[in-house]
Amino acid sequence: MSKKHPVIAITGSSGAGTTTVKKSFEHIFFRLGLKPLMIEGNSFYRYNSIEMQQRIARAQKAGKNFSHFSIEANLLEDLARTFKVYGETGSAKHRHYVRSDEDAKKLGYPVGTFTPWQKAPRGTDLLFYEGLHGAVRTETVNVAQYTDLLVGVVPIVNLEWIQKIHRDSALYGHKPEDITDIILRRMEDYVRVITPQFTHTDINFQRVPLVDTSNPFMARDIPTADESVVIIRFKDPLRFDIDFEYLRAMLHKSFMSRHNSIVIPGGKMGLAMEVIFRPIIERMIEDRKKA
Numbered sequence: 001m002s003k004k005h006p007v008i009a010i011t012g013s014s015g016a017g018t019t020t021v022k023k024s025f026e027h028i029f030f031r032l033g034l035k036p037l038m039i040e041g042n043s044f045y046r047y048n049s050i051e052m053q054q055r056i057a058r059a060q061k062a063g064k065n066f067s068h069f070s071i072e073a074n075l076l077e078d079l080a081r082t083f084k085v086y087g088e089t090g091s092a093k094h095r096h097y098v099r100s101d102e103d104a105k106k107l108g109y110p111v112g113t114f115t116p117w118q119k120a121p122r123g124t125d126l127l128f129y130e131g132l133h134g135a136v137r138t139e140t141v142n143v144a145q146y147t148d149l150l151v152g153v154v155p156i157v158n159l160e161w162i163q164k165i166h167r168d169s170a171l172y173g174h175k176p177e178d179i180t181d182i183i184l185r186r187m188e189d190y191v192r193v194i195t196p197q198f199t200h201t202d203i204n205f206q207r208v209p210l211v212d213t214s215n216p217f218m219a220r221d222i223p224t225a226d227e228s229v230v231i232i233r234f235k236d237p238l239r240f241d242i243d244f245e246y247l248r249a250m251l252h253k254s255f256m257s258r259h260n261s262i263v264i265p266g267g268k269m270g271l272a273m274e275v276i277f278r279p280i281i282e283r284m285i286e287d288r289k290k291a
Contacts, residue, residue, distance in 0.1 A: 004291040005090040006126040006284045007083050007146055009134030011041075011201065012153035013069075013194050014186075015164025021153050021205065022130045024273040028281060029128075037124040039082065041131010042068075042097040044075045049112025056185075067182075069132060069189035076133055076141045083146035086127045093117045100171075125285065135197035144200045149280060152201035159209050159223065161216040180217055202239070203276070206231045207266060228266030231257065232276070240280050250275050 008025070012018040029036050045068060047055060052073070059066035066073065086092040096115045098104050104111050135144040135152065144150060155163065161183055168174045168182075198204055207230050209223035234242050237260050247262055248254050251272055254264040264272050 003284075003287045005087050006148040006288065007087055007129070008126060008149045008151070008281075009083075009129040009143075009147045010151045010153060011131065011134035011197050013132065013160060013190060015160050015167055016153045016155055017163065017207070018130050018153045021151065021273070022128075024270055025128060025277065028274065028278050029125075032278070032281065032285070034125040034281070034285065035123065036126050036128040037086065037092070037094070037120050039094055039127060039129045039131075040097065041079075041129065041133060042099065043095050043114065044079045044131070044133070045097060045114075046073050046075050048114060060185075065185055065188045067186040067189050069186050069193050071136070071138060071141075071193055074133060076136055076138075076143060079129075079133060080141050080143045080146060083127065083129070083143065087146055087148075090124065091120050091122050092127070094120050125288070126281075132194065133197070135200045136193065137196075137200060144197075148284065150201040150203075152198040152204040154198055154204055155207040156209070156213075158213040158216040159207060159228075162213060162219045162222055165217070165219075166222050176217070202235050204231075204233045205269065205273075206233070207269070225266035225269065230264050230266055230269050230272070231261055232264065232272060233258075233261045235260070242276070247272070247275060 010018050010021050010025070012021075045052070052068070055073070056066050068074070082092045082094070095117045096103070096107055098107055098109045098111050098113050098115070101111060107115050109115055133143060134147065135150050136142075137144050154160075164183065165176050165179045168179045169176060207228050209228050211223050211227050213219060213223065234240070237244070244256060244262060248256070251262070251264045251268050254262055254268070257263050
């Protein structure tokens with residue numbers, strides 16, 4: 001953790017909605033005039049897309065599962081080192097994973113490959129990470145220890161699957177049955193790697209639909225924000241000076257479900273992030289100036 005060079009990490013599964021949360025943070029950074037170093041979790045994949053498919057095929061032939069959720073499929077020691085070095089120096093090495101044709105045109109490298117590692121420019125105000133493994137702790141690596149704010153994005157699992165199926169179908173042209181196979185293949189790592197992270201996060205956002213999602217593999221639509229509620233859980237409300245009475249006043253129709261959890265209408269999620277995170281980030285920047 002670092003007062004001088006803060007590190008913020010958003011962690012969640014594929015289809016959880018971390019990209020939407022990332023956009024909310026980007027709006028806050030813009031309004032506060034901050035320059036973040038943006039780090040994407042897929043830039044720490046260990047293998048390019050061809051190598052990954054080979055590894056998956058080899059694992060399946062041996063009766064095992066392998067996925068991007070797996071510890072072994074990612075450079076998590078490098079991710080932890082990136083957080084640590086940035087916290088100490090305000091700079092770090094980074095690269096990009098080329099995920100789409102649009103990325104390929106912009107970055108000049110084929111889809112499914114990586115750009116070369118390069119040193120990030122100095123002068124950024126904080127590091128912002130969005131990906132699968134921002135709060136990972138194992139016997140050999142502890143990514144979470146180098147963060148100043150850890151946020152988990154955790155819709156209930158049926159909703160997460162619906163979102164993933166619709167997203168991957170729309171963006172990448174995948175067939176729903178192929179996406180279902182991916183979900184099943186990743187399940188062991190989801191339980192072993194992804195889920196435990198949300199014990200270590202400082203704040204979790206869990207969206208819960210108020211419509212029937214009992215068969216996510218047949219759902220035609222993603223439940224809308226107005227058809228959902230969001231449970232916001234604070235691991236230690238005192239650490240960030242969370243004023244629940246103020247939150248309840250600002251977020252109409254919200255209520256406390258536990259001493260550290262507030263439930264809000266789904267349509268208020270963006271406002272909730274503004275109300276919760278802006279003061280935290282402002283405090284980080286003030287501490288940074290003092291440091």
